[in-house]
Amino acid sequence: MNNAYVLGVGLTKFGRFPERTVESLAAEAVVSALEDAGVEWREVEQFYAAHVNQGVAAGQRVVKEIGPSGIPVLNVENCSAAASTALREASLAVRSGEFDLVVVAGFEKMQHGVLLNVHPEDSPEVAMGTTVLPMRFSLMAMEHMSRYGTTVEQFAKVTVKNRDHAVHNPKAQYPSPITLERVLESRMISDPITIFQCSPTTDGAAAAVVCSEDYLRRKAKHARRAVRMVASGLASDVDELAFNRFNLETVRRNARTVYEKAGLGPEDLDVVETHDCFSVAELLAYESLGLCAEGESGKLIDDGSTRIGGRLPVNPSGGLIGKGHPLGATGLSQVAEIVTQLRGEAGARQVEGAKVGLTSNMGMWSSCIHMLAI
Amino acid sequence: MNNAYVLGVGLTKFGRFPERTVESLAAEAVVSALEDAGVEWREVEQFYAAHVNQGVAAGQRVVKEIGPSGIPVLNVENCSAAASTALREASLAVRSGEFDLVVVAGFEKMQHGVLLNVHPEDSPEVAMGTTVLPMRFSLMAMEHMSRYGTTVEQFAKVTVKNRDHAVHNPKAQYPSPITLERVLESRMISDPITIFQCSPTTDGAAAAVVCSEDYLRRKAKHARRAVRMVASGLASDVDELAFNRFNLETVRRNARTVYEKAGLGPEDLDVVETHDCFSVAELLAYESLGLCAEGESGKLIDDGSTRIGGRLPVNPSGGLIGKGHPLGATGLSQVAEIVTQLRGEAGARQVEGAKVGLTSNMGMWSSCIHMLAI
Numbered sequence: 001m002n003n004a005y006v007l008g009v010g011l012t013k014f015g016r017f018p019e020r021t022v023e024s025l026a027a028e029a030v031v032s033a034l035e036d037a038g039v040e041w042r043e044v045e046q047f048y049a050a051h052v053n054q055g056v057a058a059g060q061r062v063v064k065e066i067g068p069s070g071i072p073v074l075n076v077e078n079c080s081a082a083a084s085t086a087l088r089e090a091s092l093a094v095r096s097g098e099f100d101l102v103v104v105a106g107f108e109k110m111q112h113g114v115l116l117n118v119h120p121e122d123s124p125e126v127a128m129g130t131t132v133l134p135m136r137f138s139l140m141a142m143e144h145m146s147r148y149g150t151t152v153e154q155f156a157k158v159t160v161k162n163r164d165h166a167v168h169n170p171k172a173q174y175p176s177p178i179t180l181e182r183v184l185e186s187r188m189i190s191d192p193i194t195i196f197q198c199s200p201t202t203d204g205a206a207a208a209v210v211c212s213e214d215y216l217r218r219k220a221k222h223a224r225r226a227v228r229m230v231a232s233g234l235a236s237d238v239d240e241l242a243f244n245r246f247n248l249e250t251v252r253r254n255a256r257t258v259y260e261k262a263g264l265g266p267e268d269l270d271v272v273e274t275h276d277c278f279s280v281a282e283l284l285a286y287e288s289l290g291l292c293a294e295g296e297s298g299k300l301i302d303d304g305s306t307r308i309g310g311r312l313p314v315n316p317s318g319g320l321i322g323k324g325h326p327l328g329a330t331g332l333s334q335v336a337e338i339v340t341q342l343r344g345e346a347g348a349r350q351v352e353g354a355k356v357g358l359t360s361n362m363g364m365w366s367s368c369i370h371m372l373a374i
Numbered sequence: 375m376n377n378a379y380v381l382g383v384g385l386t387k388f389g390r391f392p393e394r395t396v397e398s399l400a401a402e403a404v405v406s407a408l409e410d411a412g413v414e415w416r417e418v419e420q421f422y423a424a425h426v427n428q429g430v431a432a433g434q435r436v437v438k439e440i441g442p443s444g445i446p447v448l449n450v451e452n453c454s455a456a457a458s459t460a461l462r463e464a465s466l467a468v469r470s471g472e473f474d475l476v477v478v479a480g481f482e483k484m485q486h487g488v489l490l491n492v493h494p495e496d497s498p499e500v501a502m503g504t505t506v507l508p509m510r511f512s513l514m515a516m517e518h519m520s521r522y523g524t525t526v527e528q529f530a531k532v533t534v535k536n537r538d539h540a541v542h543n544p545k546a547q548y549p550s551p552i553t554l555e556r557v558l559e560s561r562m563i564s565d566p567i568t569i570f571q572c573s574p575t576t577d578g579a580a581a582a583v584v585c586s587e588d589y590l591r592r593k594a595k596h597a598r599r600a601v602r603m604v605a606s607g608l609a610s611d612v613d614e615l616a617f618n619r620f621n622l623e624t625v626r627r628n629a630r631t632v633y634e635k636a637g638l639g640p641e642d643l644d645v646v647e648t649h650d651c652f653s654v655a656e657l658l659a660y661e662s663l664g665l666c667a668e669g670e671s672g673k674l675i676d677d678g679s680t681r682i683g684g685r686l687p688v689n690p691s692g693g694l695i696g697k698g699h700p701l702g703a704t705g706l707s708q709v710a711e712i713v714t715q716l717r718g719e720a721g722a723r724q725v726e727g728a729k730v731g732l733t734s735n736m737g738m739w740s741s742c743i744h745m746l747a748i
């Protein structure tokens with residue numbers, strides 16, 4: 001199998017941009033990724049678009065915005081894991097040997113307070129009232145607290161850490177610190193999840209240029225800045241009624257597969273971007289990704305292990321909570337952060353000496369993980 | 375590069391099924407494709423879902439309908455070319471060497487009279503009133519008539535031929551013949567396109583099982599019924615203002631690439647399924663696919679060349695006009711027909727001795743072509 005590389009990444013500022021179209025946001029991220037890669041738009045052989053709710057043929061609209069092209073365009077949807085899923089498709093296209101240079105873009109303009117209700121009206125989830133995302137995570141939090149003694153403060157500290165990280169990320173929606181007290185005292189959404197423990201409503205776009213080993217060796221101008229896609233995994237939920245566990249079991253299963261493919265384990269990771277759609281999700285991910293033993297995630301957030309400067313920094317970008325969570329863009333924004341970190345270009349939020357990184361992106365019912373190395 | 379094979383295909387009846395969910399239609403097609411392939415659901419390694427307007431995480435809902443599974447699921451959208459685009463992704467996944475056995479399903483329940491208006495409100499297309507599909511094709515028809523002397527009867531004969539073919543297809547929505555007079559006298563939609571020259575509103579699903587050469591040799595029960603994916607191509611529109619040519623220029627460009635990849639030309643084809651969303655589109659496709667010279671398509675329909683029994687039968691399934699056009703399913707229904715033909719299993723609509731076939735599927739702004747051989 002051929003190797004695939006991320007040659008360039010691009011990101012818009014994340015925030016609320018009522019005056020901008022989603023096409024212009026996506027085009028900005030793509031142009032920025034092309035510049036970062038040292039690649040011309042006319043060299044690109046295929047375009048993957050990822051989004052959740054941006055309408056039919058969104059990728060084609062984005063390509064028109066970037067400029068005339070006749071390349072193949074297709075759209076990938078996988079809830080909040082759309083962009084990482086599209087990146088995996090792009091890497092398969094390159095690994096097949098049929099393409100040398102492809103671009104992936106994820107983008108979203110969100111409606112305020114959107115809750116992804118994808119369940120048919122007669123589904124058991126609707127009958128049980130568990131379609132509302134914060135409630136699902138709050139059930140998981142309750143279970144974790146009762147089993148392992150995890151505290152409400154430990155969940156809330158995820159927000160404190162990620163907002164501290166976001167301060168150093170110029171693209172973040174909330175680049176300002178927040179105190180533990182303020183997180184805990186903010187409006188309760190679904191006990192123990194307060195509003196500052198929820199990812200916000202965000203507009204934004206992210207893009208990546210992916211190339212083959214052949215392109216890297218023969219043509220790439222910035223070959224030394226390329227990051228290798230070591231292994232990628234996509235897994236979808238097994239159960240019909242996953243209301244209590246949501247899909248962290250799927251993350252665990254997927255991580256195991258990715259580590260096996262890579263021949264590397266969690267002990268080899270230097271930096272991680274994980275899907276903190278709610279604070280609870282980040283702690284559960286520590287365990288599902290094998291960063292600590294079952295039930296030990298509270299300690300990791302307490303002792304600062306996952307802060308920049310700690311043993312294994314998680315979400316140096318600020319995560320979904322600090323940086324923002326434009327659904328279809330999130331997976332690629334995680335990849336953009338890891339690529340920036342592995343290149344040593346992350347400035348004040350740099351994780352020193354990072355050589356191997358991992359992104360864990362979740363969509364309703366799916367987990368998509370990429371392991372990257374320089 | 376590894377070879378990819380279609381090992382099995384499945385199709386629901388096409389029609390209007392207000393009492394059925396889209397998930398149940400898709401599951402029926404998948405189960406039927408698995409049976410056809412002699413494959414168990416638990417062997418499948420990845421699931422690609424294709425649709426246009428079936429909501430978020432549609433593929434995941436279909437997988438739940440089929441039965442518990444933990445395999446990766448993703449959704450591909452590319453307007454009416456969604457299913458053929460997803461099949462191409464599936465073949466790239468197999469060709470990458472990472473997967474041996476994947477399933478693709480396309481499905482759609484359509485709203486009556488849906489017109490895919492994917493243009494932003496401030497686009498030139500909207501300003502010019504050319505977003506309405508029949509009008510676009512009628513402009514192309516007018517141009518063809520004035521340049522080459524093509525007649526309204528020649529366009530209408532496409533419907534007569536395809537409805538004659540559909541009579542022998544038990545899955546077709548309109549398995550009944552229609553006279554040229556009735557087609558011409560039916561309600562005018564956009565001159566010269568009458569209502570019987572438009573593809574209908576359809577519910578339905580189609581699926582295919584795709585495997586690697588390794589799987590075929592080592593494990594496949596029905597290896598001799600496998601059909602080789604010789605070459606696949608996806609191309610998207612170049613122009614910002616393609617209102618008059620729509621995307622048949624894209625079909626032409628794409629066909630050229632596919633023929634080149636395959637090392638075969640139109641003269642090697644025994645049977646073709648093409649995208650007759652309107653009668654006009656089929657005649658234009660004869661030229662874009664190189665089945666005849668520019669301007670000669672009228673002669674081909676006049677002399678019966680593209681009827682079953684003719685030199686090169688086109689749309690033996692009945693095409694979109696006779697068989698129906700459930701947007702997200704159409705591309706795979708074309709592939710199912712070609713696979714059935716190449717296996718010699720098409721019964722009364724069999725094209726004798728067919729060894730090489732081609733499908734041409736169009737989405738707004740995109741063309742997806744597959745060349746298949748036994």
